[in-house]
Amino acid sequence: MIPAEFQSKIQELLPSEAEAFFQSLDTDSPTSIRFNPLKSYSSKLGGEKIPWADNGIYLSERPSFTLDSAFHAGAYYVQEASSMVLEEVLKQAVDLEEDIFALDLCAAPGGKSTHIQSLLSEGSLLVSNEVIKSRANILSENITKWGLPNTVITNNDPSHFDRLNIQFDVIVVDAPCSGEGLFRREPEAMNEWSPEAVKLCATRQQRILADIWPAIKPGGVLIYSTCTYNSLENEENLQWLNEQLDAEGISINLNNDWGFTETETNGIKGFHAYPHKVKGEGLFIAAVRKTEGREKKLRKQKKPMNFASRQEIDSIKPWLMNPEKFDFIKHNDLFIALPNHWKEVIHDINSNLYIISEGINIGRLKGKKLIPNEALAFSTELNLEKASTFELNLEETLNYLRKESFDFESMPNGWNLITYKGLGLGWANRIQQRVNNYYPTNWRIRISS
Numbered sequence: 004m005i006p007a008e009f010q011s012k013i014q015e016l017l018p019s020e021a022e023a024f025f026q027s028l029d030t031d032s033p034t035s036i037r038f039n040p041l042k043s044y045s046s047k048l049g050g051e052k053i054p055w056a057d058n059g060i061y062l063s064e065r066p067s068f069t070l071d072s073a074f075h076a077g078a079y080y081v082q083e084a085s086s087m088v089l090e091e092v093l094k095q096a097v098d099l100e101e102d103i104f105a106l107d108l109c110a111a112p113g114g115k116s117t118h119i120q121s122l123l124s125e126g127s128l129l130v131s132n133e134v135i136k137s138r139a140n141i142l143s144e145n146i147t148k149w150g151l152p153n154t155v156i157t158n159n160d161p162s163h164f165d166r167l168n169i170q171f172d173v174i175v176v177d178a179p180c181s182g183e184g185l186f187r188r189e190p191e192a193m194n195e196w197s198p199e200a201v202k203l204c205a206t207r208q209q210r211i212l213a214d215i216w217p218a219i220k221p222g223g224v225l226i227y228s229t230c231t232y233n234s235l236e237n238e239e240n241l242q243w244l245n246e247q248l249d250a251e252g253i254s255i256n257l258n259n260d261w262g263f264t265e266t267e268t269n270g271i272k273g274f275h276a277y278p279h280k281v282k283g284e285g286l287f288i289a290a291v292r293k294t295e296g297r298e299k300k301l302r303k304q305k306k307p308m309n310f311a312s313r314q315e316i317d318s319i320k321p322w323l324m325n326p327e328k329f330d331f332i333k334h335n336d337l338f339i340a341l342p343n344h345w346k347e348v349i350h351d352i353n354s355n356l357y358i359i360s361e362g363i364n365i366g367r368l369k370g371k372k373l374i375p376n377e378a379l380a381f382s383t384e385l386n387l388e389k390a391s392t393f394e395l396n397l398e399e400t401l402n403y404l405r406k407e408s409f410d411f412e413s414m415p416n417g418w419n420l421i422t423y424k425g426l427g428l429g430w431a432n433r434i435q436q437r438v439n440n441y442y443p444t445n446w447r448i449r450i451s452s
């Protein structure tokens with residue numbers, strides 16, 4: 004049941020379009036996915052291209068993604084289409100040819116983070132943060148499967164980022180909100196909605212913005228988005244950003260044919276996606292620039308990093324395509340490859356924030372032999388000439404992903420990368436007539452075909 008107060012707000016907001024808006028809530032939500040441009044995969048999934056996202060498509064029906072091994076391999080991400088407009092906003096607000104330091108502050112489950120990763124230059128670094136610990140796990144799984152190396156996943160409150168000795172070029176705040184834009188896809192969201200909840204969300208959003216503001220470089224960019232329509236959580240927060248924090252608008256122009264509705268508040272443009280005009284769910288997005296403040300200077304950390312020894316590096320290096328781009332550190336007995344260009348910055352992050360994972364988890368050494376970590380199976384940096392690969396068909400990969408028995412008759416002894424259509428899914432170790440399945444138990448799929 005659509006809350007009456009919400010209905011009257013929409014009638015105020017969209018007087019001549021309210022009927023069309025409410026009718027659109029009775030239509031099916033479009034299904035859309037975004038391909039991973041760094042994983043070559045010829046998909047049977049085809050469909051109409053999403054005009055504002057290079058790798059995004061609408062699907063004509065919703066298949067069972069859980070029963071598609073390519074989905075588990077990080078070949079694509081299931082994401083609603085309006086959210087992908089972040090791509091166009093980022094392209095216009097930031098020079099993506101440059102190597103930049105970016106933060107996705109409210110990142111779980113990882114839709115925007117995987118998208119940002121695909122848009123940033125190879126030499127950039129993304130910090131993907133989620134404050135709620137239980138949600139940080141799904142974020143970590145999705146980012147690991149996406150497979151790009153230049154990412155650090157953190158689990159911190161927005162206020163903690165001021166501890167860093169370096170500021171970000173761009174911060175994306177996809178804020179927790181009252182979720183009006185989800186009413187079609189998740190009607191249960193209506194039960195949580197009330198005018199009081201909207202006010203609480205707006206207050207929380209201002210606190211998040213105030214807390215994270217010092218972490219942006221002067222001249223840096225903040226992209227703010229919500230999946231709600233009301234002005235309290237959108238335009239009024241832009242006004243607050245301008246009046247309280249001196250944020251300035253950035254000129255973003257979206258193609259009129261795409262159907263986004265432009266608003267302007269204190270010189271800051273914002274864009275609404277309404278479901279009767281944009282083929283996607285409800286969304287609001289805006290970009291502002293920080294003009295004031297002092298730039299922090301990165302200081303050398305006192306505590307040294309725990310680098311791997313030369314011998315250890317010799318055993319690990321052959322597993323990566325471009326080992327010269329990485330430094331190798333050891334965390335307990337896990338070897339991790341960190342993009343060397345960002346070594347000092349990552350060291351600063353390590354010293355000040357709670358890290359879930361960083362760079363590429365390579366694995367553990369047993370003598371000179373590597374026991375590969377699951378993350379290496381998905382990494383776009385994995386050297387496939389070093390790893391022995393074992394290709395399985397769809398049915399057998401699903402058995403592997405369920406951690407059930409699969410046909411390993413022709414698998415050689417030792418560590419094998421299980422692949423589906425050439426995409427890495429995880430490791431299995433064959434020891435004579437038995438095989439150990441190293442797919443992480445907490446990622447295991449639980450439904451049968």
Ligand SMILES: C[S@@+](CC[C@H](N)C(=O)[O-])C[C@H]1O[C@@H](n2cnc3c(N)ncnc32)[C@H](O)[C@@H]1O
Nearest residue numbers: 109110111112113114115134135177178179211
């Ligand atoms: C809209 S969701 C993010 C969706 C994500 N960006 C994506 O594209 O997949 C908002 C996120 O903010 C997190 N969150 C909740 N309270 C927060 C707070 N006080 N500060 C920062 N993040 C918060 C939620 O746990 C949730 O994961």
